Amino acid sequence: MLKRETQPSRNSLGASSPEQRIVLCIDFDYFFAQCEELRNPSLKGKPIVICVYSGRTPTSGAVSTANYIARKLGVKSGIPIVQAMKILKDQKGAAFIPMDHEYYETLSEEIMDSLRERADSFEQVSVDEAFLDITARSHSDYGNAEIIGKEIKEEIRERHGLACTIGIGPNKLVSKMAADSAKPDGFRIVRPNEVEQFLKDLPVGKLIGIGPKTEKTLNQNGIKTIGHLAVFPEDKLSELFGKNLGPLFRRMARGEDNDPVRERFPKQFSKIITLKENASTFNFRDDVEPIAKVLSVKLNQTGFKSKTIGIIVITPELKTKTRSKTLSYPTSSEEEIFSIASQLFQEAFGSQGEETLIARRIGVRVANFEEKTKRVGDETESLSKYIL
DNA sequence: AACAAGGGTTTAG
DNA sequence: TCATCTAAACCCTTGTT
Numbered sequence: 001m002l003k004r005e006t007q008p009s010r011n012s013l014g015a016s017s018p019e020q021r022i023v024l025c026i027d028f029d030y031f032f033a034q035c036e037e038l039r040n041p042s043l044k045g046k047p048i049v050i051c052v053y054s055g056r057t058p059t060s061g062a063v064s065t066a067n068y069i070a071r072k073l074g075v076k077s078g079i080p081i082v083q084a085m086k087i088l089k090d091q092k093g094a095a096f097i098p099m100d101h102e103y104y105e106t107l108s109e110e111i112m113d114s115l116r117e118r119a120d121s122f123e124q125v126s127v128d129e130a131f132l133d134i135t136a137r138s139h140s141d142y143g144n145a146e147i148i149g150k151e152i153k154e155e156i157r158e159r160h161g162l163a164c165t166i167g168i169g170p171n172k173l174v175s176k177m178a179a180d181s182a183k184p185d186g187f188r189i190v191r192p193n194e195v196e197q198f199l200k201d202l203p204v205g206k207l208i209g210i211g212p213k214t215e216k217t218l219n220q221n222g223i224k225t226i227g228h229l230a231v232f233p234e235d236k237l238s239e240l241f242g243k244n245l246g247p248l249f250r251r252m253a254r255g256e257d258n259d260p261v262r263e264r265f266p267k268q269f270s271k272i273i274t275l276k277e278n279a280s281t282f283n284f285r286d287d288v289e290p291i292a293k294v295l296s297v298k299l300n301q302t303g304f305k306s307k308t309i310g311i312i313v314i315t316p317e318l319k320t321k322t323r324s325k326t327l328s329y330p331t332s333s334e335e336e337i338f339s340i341a342s343q344l345f346q347e348a349f350g351s352q353g354e355e356t357l358i359a360r361r362i363g364v365r366v367a368n369f370e371e372k373t374k375r376v377g378d379e380t381e382s383l384s385k386y387i388l
Numbered sequence: 389a390a391c392a393a394g395g396g397t398t399t400a401g
Numbered sequence: 402t403c404a405t406c407t408a409a410a411c412c413c414t415t416g417t418t
Contacts, residue, residue: 052406053405062404078404079404101407209399211398213399244412248411266408267408268407268408270407308393310395322395325393326394
């Protein structure tokens, strides 16, 4: 059914790529739950649910993640805690553990630091995921890459006691999808000549960056598999998803991705809380101050200052409203963040007798960073190695 | 034409 | 029925240089 015009032959345009990159993607399995197993081994073998309690009622909140025992029974990220409790009510020993992000971050940092040394260049994507460019140290040879990858996997098990999944491929996209296809506790290599076969029959929704909304639109246009997407007319895709994203999706479906593995620096910080009860501005003024403080501290600790300060309101219908303001100078001052956020809340909630906006959750965001001068103790810091 | 600001949406973990 | 939290990237519109 799917007509494939994509032949093994390369496209004929210009510089035959200096590309023999080999990229390794590492993903710690059910990371938060595994961290909990690490400090409390008696949890092993039981369903574990990592919870974010909102404080509205003793059980209200959402599931952050769960180990595979719980997942197999239907507990997924994002579902209400109550629902997870229902699913697991007959499971003896099921554990509902409040998320302890600081602890996970500490463990993550230790491991990331040891991974960083094993890469030509390194990119931490999240608390439990990273890319390693291993082109040079593998001499662009997948046999060598396999040895390196397996060493890393074992080292993490032995030194840190954690299971992980590793994917290896010619770029970040393919390495990540290779890892996704192999988890948990997996290892998979997809070589350049295997990319097309690897991708073509997977549902489009499996492509990184294609979520539920995009998948639905694609399906409605007859695109069910990544192979379909790879040969779909580019102008149609541009029409559907925009001039940038349309063509990008098509390239991704072909397994193409030139994005380099590079250190990431934060571009924004935000903090959002759930209010005990839905409220308007006049009632949650006291909640804004501690939020401003947290962000100010974080800016000062990391050495950033932000020019843009914004607020976020989640309505009872779970719609998101945002307002922001950009200053002519960067700041990290608690008072300043608080004062501007308060101002924005006033404006957003209608100061002159309009209908009052009601919030379920409120938050503050700082963005548009400018680096503060100097910082001691960090060598990797000088940010001049930033090639874009 | 290029860029910045601002608000919304989508994705991911 | 119940629905966390953080961060990034993109889209579109509007306004400025």
